[in-house]
Amino acid sequence: MNWEAIWAIARKDVTVALRTRAVALPLALVPLVLMVGVPVLVGLISGMAARLEIAPADVDVLSRPMPPGFDARYAGLNDAQLGYIYFIVYLFAPMYLILPLMASAVVAADSFAGEKERRTLEALVYSPTTDRELLFAKILGAWIPGALVGLTGFALYVLVGNLMTWYVAQRIVLPNLLWILLAFWVGPAAAALGLGVTVIASSRVNTFQEAYQIGSLIVLPLVLVVVGQAMGAFALSDGLVALFGLALWGVAGGVFALAASTFRRTSLMARL
Amino acid sequence: MDDSDGRFSSFPIIETERLTRAFGQTVAVNALSISIHAGEVFGFLGHNGAGKTTTVRLLNGVIAPTAGAARVFSLDPTAHGHRIRARTGVLTETPALDPRLTARDTLRYFAEIYGVPKQERRRRVDELLEFFELSSRGDHKVGGFSKGMRQRLALARTLIHDPELIFLDEPTSGLDPVAIRDIHRMIERLKQRGRTIFLCTHNLIEAERLCDRIAVMAKGRLLAIGNIQQLSSRLDRGHRISVEVDAADLPRAMQLFLRTPPVVHAEATSNRLADRNGGAQLVLYGVSRHDVPRIIETAMQDGLQLYRVQPEEPSLEDVYFALQEL
Numbered sequence: 001m002n003w004e005a006i007w008a009i010a011r012k013d014v015t016v017a018l019r020t021r022a023v024a025l026p027l028a029l030v031p032l033v034l035m036v037g038v039p040v041l042v043g044l045i046s047g048m049a050a051r052l053e054i055a056p057a058d059v060d061v062l063s064r065p066m067p068p069g070f071d072a073r074y075a076g077l078n079d080a081q082l083g084y085i086y087f088i089v090y091l092f093a094p095m096y097l098i099l100p101l102m103a104s105a106v107v108a109a110d111s112f113a114g115e116k117e118r119r120t121l122e123a124l125v126y127s128p129t130t131d132r133e134l135l136f137a138k139i140l141g142a143w144i145p146g147a148l149v150g151l152t153g154f155a156l157y158v159l160v161g162n163l164m165t166w167y168v169a170q171r172i173v174l175p176n177l178l179w180i181l182l183a184f185w186v187g188p189a190a191a192a193l194g195l196g197v198t199v200i201a202s203s204r205v206n207t208f209q210e211a212y213q214i215g216s217l218i219v220l221p222l223v224l225v226v227v228g229q230a231m232g233a234f235a236l237s238d239g240l241v242a243l244f245g246l247a248l249w250g251v252a253g254g255v256f257a258l259a260a261s262t263f264r265r266t267s268l269m270a271r272l
Numbered sequence: 273m274d275d276s277d278g279r280f281s282s283f284p285i286i287e288t289e290r291l292t293r294a295f296g297q298t299v300a301v302n303a304l305s306i307s308i309h310a311g312e313v314f315g316f317l318g319h320n321g322a323g324k325t326t327t328v329r330l331l332n333g334v335i336a337p338t339a340g341a342a343r344v345f346s347l348d349p350t351a352h353g354h355r356i357r358a359r360t361g362v363l364t365e366t367p368a369l370d371p372r373l374t375a376r377d378t379l380r381y382f383a384e385i386y387g388v389p390k391q392e393r394r395r396r397v398d399e400l401l402e403f404f405e406l407s408s409r410g411d412h413k414v415g416g417f418s419k420g421m422r423q424r425l426a427l428a429r430t431l432i433h434d435p436e437l438i439f440l441d442e443p444t445s446g447l448d449p450v451a452i453r454d455i456h457r458m459i460e461r462l463k464q465r466g467r468t469i470f471l472c473t474h475n476l477i478e479a480e481r482l483c484d485r486i487a488v489m490a491k492g493r494l495l496a497i498g499n500i501q502q503l504s505s506r507l508d509r510g511h512r513i514s515v516e517v518d519a520a521d522l523p524r525a526m527q528l529f530l531r532t533p534p535v536v537h538a539e540a541t542s543n544r545l546a547d548r549n550g551g552a553q554l555v556l557y558g559v560s561r562h563d564v565p566r567i568i569e570t571a572m573q574d575g576l577q578l579y580r581v582q583p584e585e586p587s588l589e590d591v592y593f594a595l596q597e598l
Contacts (some may be wrong), residue, residue: 002354008384015371080383123333123429127385128358265353269334 006137013111013141022072022208023110027103027145031153034099036160039088043164046084050168057169065248067235074171081169088161090236094225097168100191101222104146105215108195111138112202113211125265135263139195139256146191156185189248194218196255203227203262274473276277285310285437285468286331290340293326300326301490303340308485310436313459315483317476317592323492324472325365328381328439331470332357358386361435365442365472367426371415375425378414379432385393386433400428403458417538420451427458428438441472456482480588488595495595503591511560516580519552520523526554532570534558551579559583 017023115121158174198215283379286308292300301323330336333353379397401407404424444452487497517525536558543553
């Protein structure tokens with residue numbers, strides 16, 4: 001493998017993506033809104049509710065089956081406080097995966113469809129890389145920012161989440177094993193899946209926007225997980241999250257295999 | 273087709289044997305057989321759609337042939353494209369550069385991809401920026417560059433790894449005369465340094481001025497190949513002699529020369545100098561410089577006064593258009 005060329009292409013993709021408003025804006029805004037804005041907003045409402053000893057509507061989820069040990073660990077808290085802790089630690093967990101998924105998808109869309117749109121892919125096709133090296137470089141260049149945005153979002157969330165649970169319930173709740181698994185096992189898998197789907201989408205469309213929109217559809221199953229959990233269909237546990245990560249890696253691997261089998265500069269060039 | 277004139281290395285850097293590429297029903301390159309030697313500037317001439325760009329892509333292994341074979345550096349482009357591309361530089365017809373990178377970043381990026389040793393990278397980038405007069409704009413983003421500057425930067429990118437074989441696909445298309453002159457000088461310098469250049473162009477003056485040999489293509493087919501003299505020799509009507517006679521003698525001269533073999537055609541043409549002096553110019557076709565003594569002798573025997581006799585070789589333009597009409 002021509003590692004020097006691979007790193008050069010990956011590094012360049014990350015650098016130019018960060019210089020592009022259409023890419024950099026969602027990479028900066030989504031973590032702030034999702035990992036800071038949402039917990040702060042819900043925390044402020046829950047804090048007021050806790051002080052007034054009224055239960056916000058979403059505390060209804062407490063009537064659903066709780067994860068093992070939850071009740072014992074947080075005994076003595078009122079419903080508003082328990083509801084907020086449940087929200088921060090469990091209910092919000094699947095939403096976190098939007099971050100690495102979205103970040104890798106947007107960079108991959110810029111890296112594949114965007115290069116095609118700008119016609120800069122042609123110079124790369126003439127480079128002394130093999131098809132496999134070129135694909136791997138492009139994947140790496142989208143996966144690294146996806147994984148990094150995920151980890152940055154995790155760090156932000158731990159900080160803000162703890163500040164807000166302290167404000168609401170005087171407890172420090174993060175990071176627990178479930179969130180460590182999410183950040184270091186499931187998040188990178190979600191980043192891989194997001195970019196894998198976008199790579200395949202990019203080979204069939206010609207613009208960054210089209211590729212990004214198709215790639216972003218992969219977020220929809222996550223919404224189903226959030227709804228399923230909120231409706232009590234299941235409760236997230238460490239084991240379930242670990243398994244979910246494994247499944248995501250498996251699907252991402254399949255998507256990459258498909259991409260690798262179809263990625264040929266000869267067919268790419270015939271369309272340029 | 274014997275297409276080598278023996279002035280260059282005996283080592284063929286490019287060889288194709290009935291190389292063919294079709295896109296659906298359209299045959300972009302049709303049974304192309306050529307041999308190009310190290311150190312040549314090889315012109316690949318043809319209208320748009322003649323198959324020039326497709327040939328460059330085939331030779332670099334970025335598309336596969338549908339029939340026939342090619343060898344570049346004795347390697348098969350389909351199987352060893354990456355090894356070939358490590359030794360070639362390609363300036364594409366519409367070279368796109370990432371507008372978000374600076375000129376220096378662009379060259380540094382491609383230097384890394386092409387494996388230019390780390391300790392040489394900075395020097396090489398600075399040299400090329402200097403050579404292409406882009407030093408003062410090295411740290412500016414490419415998005416703000418003019419077309420000429422972009423073309424120069426794209427050329428610098430093509431040469432970043434000092435390739436042995438350089439493909440230039442319409443390198444001067446759409447450029448102003450100064451930029452065209454600079455690129456021609458650069459090609460001459462590369463030739464002096466022994467680089468092999470495959471120049472795709474539809475600019476006949478450019479090809480005539482720069483190329484050692486020329487292949488004329490039309491609709492994917494090779495029409496002719498050789499140096500200008502070899503190509504000219506294929507034209508019967510390309511060789512001509514222009515003679516200046518007294519304007520009053522023009523009809524008589526016309527009749528006389530039409531009876532003189534091997535003249536095949538004669539026509540009166542305008543010549544400002546002859547017109548000003550009361551003369552008239554007649555162009556005789558089918559005759560070359562070897563026929564000048566016979567033309568003069570015929571005129572003398574008939575008492576016709578000649579003021580000027582000038583043999584003319586056919587230009588590449590004559591050859592090109594004659595071949596396209598075949």
